Amino acid sequence: MKKTMLAFLVLLNTIGFAQKIKPLLPVPTKEHLAWHEKEFYLFIHFGPNTFTDKEWGDGKEDPTTFAPTQLDCNQWVRVAKLAGAKGIILTAKHHDGFSLWPSKYSAHTVRESKWLEGKGDVVRMLSDACKKGGLEMGVYISPWDRNHPDYGTPKYNDIYIATMKELLTGYGKFFELWWDGANGEGPNGKKQEYTFRRFEDSAFAYQPHLMIFSDIGPSIRWCGNERGIIGNTNWNLLDTAGFYRGYGGPPEDTLNQGNVNGKLWIPAEADVSIRPGWFYHAKEDNKVKSPNTLFNLFLKSVGNGGNLLLNVPPDRRGLFHEADSASLVSFAALREKAFKTNLFTGLKPVVKTTAGLPTLTYTFKKATKLNSVVLQELIEHGQRVKTFTIEAKESTTGNFVKIFDGTTIGRKKIATFDPITTSSIKITITDAKAEVLLKPSAAHDFGFEVKN
Numbered sequence: 045m046k047k048t049m050l051a052f053l054v055l056l057n058t059i060g061f062a063q064k065i066k067p068l069l070p071v072p073t074k075e076h077l078a079w080h081e082k083e084f085y086l087f088i089h090f091g092p093n094t095f096t097d098k099e100w101g102d103g104k105e106d107p108t109t110f111a112p113t114q115l116d117c118n119q120w121v122r123v124a125k126l127a128g129a130k131g132i133i134l135t136a137k138h139h140d141g142f143s144l145w146p147s148k149y150s151a152h153t154v155r156e157s158k159w160l161e162g163k164g165d166v167v168r169m170l171s172d173a174c175k176k177g178g179l180e181m182g183v184y185i186s187p188w189d190r191n192h193p194d195y196g197t198p199k200y201n202d203i204y205i206a207t208m209k210e211l212l213t214g215y216g217k218f219f220e221l222w223w224d225g226a227n228g229e230g231p232n233g234k235k236q237e238y239t240f241r242r243f244e245d246s247a248f249a250y251q252p253h254l255m256i257f258s259d260i261g262p263s264i265r266w267c268g269n270e271r272g273i274i275g276n277t278n279w280n281l282l283d284t285a286g287f288y289r290g291y292g293g294p295p296e297d298t299l300n301q302g303n304v305n306g307k308l309w310i311p312a313e314a315d316v317s318i319r320p321g322w323f324y325h326a327k328e329d330n331k332v333k334s335p336n337t338l339f340n341l342f343l344k345s346v347g348n349g350g351n352l353l354l355n356v357p358p359d360r361r362g363l364f365h366e367a368d369s370a371s372l373v374s375f376a377a378l379r380e381k382a383f384k385t386n387l388f389t390g391l392k393p394v395v396k397t398t399a400g401l402p403t404l405t406y407t408f409k410k411a412t413k414l415n416s417v418v419l420q421e422l423i424e425h426g427q428r429v430k431t432f433t434i435e436a437k438e439s440t441t442g443n444f445v446k447i448f449d450g451t452t453i454g455r456k457k458i459a460t461f462d463p464i465t466t467s468s469i470k471i472t473i474t475d476a477k478a479e480v481l482l483k484p485s486a487a488h489d490f491g492f493e494v495k496n
């Protein structure tokens with residue numbers, strides 16, 4: 045950090061300033077910024093696997109296997125909203141190739157099932173329910189297809205594009221397209237050579253504002269694990285040159301933390317299931333993650349500057365199971381309780397700058413108990429902060445003692461520590477790539493224990 049970068053802006057609310065800010069490249073697009081604000085949305089794995097108790101179908105399942113008895117996408121949306129999720133991403137097609145809509149490019153779809161006498165369309169039902177409920181929707185279209193007869197031949201790439209077109213032009217706007225990295229053999233024993241560049245160009249041509257997820261973007265990256273944990277250090281930046289989707293992807297710790305000097309803005313999304321499996325299995329009804337576990341995952345994903353994509357698999361009725369719904373609703377209540385009161389409200393920090401790096405000191409009107417500080421950078425100008433500390437004033441000595449050692453901030457850092465009662469909190473940025481631009485900070489007393 046050069047001394048010449050003395051100017052920094054904290055609590056920026058003077059729009060006039062904005063013109064003077066020199067962006068630190070790369071910066072997010074406006075679609076990225078809208079996506080970052082979503083923070084938390086649901087994933088839905090549903091299909092023949094729900095009925096065969098499998099995680100990966102082999103594509104040979106009889107389409108009549110798919111037989112939900114009470115499928116109700118309005119219930120999914122209702123629970124998603126109660127959970128505070130901003131959208132739902134559906135496995136329109138998983139690796140078994142079964143399409144949850146009556147695709148004309150496949151003979152292995154809801155049309156060939158007996159559900160609603162072959163006249164049903166889960167994508168349509170969910171899309172209608174999301175529109176009605178005010179949620180956004182996304183689709184998972186597995187490139188790997190263990191059913192399609194043309195899989196493993198160049199023709200399949202055209203079929204995949206036509207399939208995407210059908211979905212991306214037939215159901216209104218989607219906010220996200222999800223590409224998993226799995227690529228195994230198809231029915232003829234051959235693996236497919238995907239023409240991903242064409243896939244990307246086509247998807248953006250059908251929906252220019254789409255965010256495309258895969259190991260390496262182009263819009264959003266995998267966070268390197270399926271446990272829902274994004275790195276404490278999390279750069280929204282990534283270098284993708286020389287890497288491929290699936291096995292040719294960057295090392296998992298790179299995906300988890302990003303690249304400090306990465307050339308592209310490709311933020312991390314944490315995908316994790318509320319149950320051990322992605323699809324519903326009755327034997328996992330007692331293994332649904334608790335509200336506390338979900339809250340901790342929220343801290344480790346959204347609280348580390350990325351987004352949380354939480355999978356909730358409908359059961360054989362076609363409904364979210366009671367255990368999942370109950371946990372989701374209590375998870376929302378924990379978030380509400382934790383973040384309800386901002387203890388910094390009404391306080392103006394004293395800001396000092398040393399060697400171009402700001403220190404913000406908040407002084408409470410009286411000794412105050414807290415266990416969390418939330419920091420945010422103005423990421424539209426680029427991600428800058430490399431390290432920071434949080435200190436609290438000790439009432440006996442009057443000295444500041446360190447309570448948190450942080451690295452990146454990015455879109456949001458929810459720093460948590462053992463509850464402390466103090467009259468003052470000092471936040472010091474100790475290293476940054478350029479002048480530091482912070483949004484107003486917040487402080488909270490969650491009122492319940494957090495496992496770090």
Ligand code: FUL
Pocket residue numbers: 099100224225226315322
């Ligand atoms: C992976 C798939 O192989 C899993 O079945 C699941 O869909 C997960 C979210 O992505 O790549």
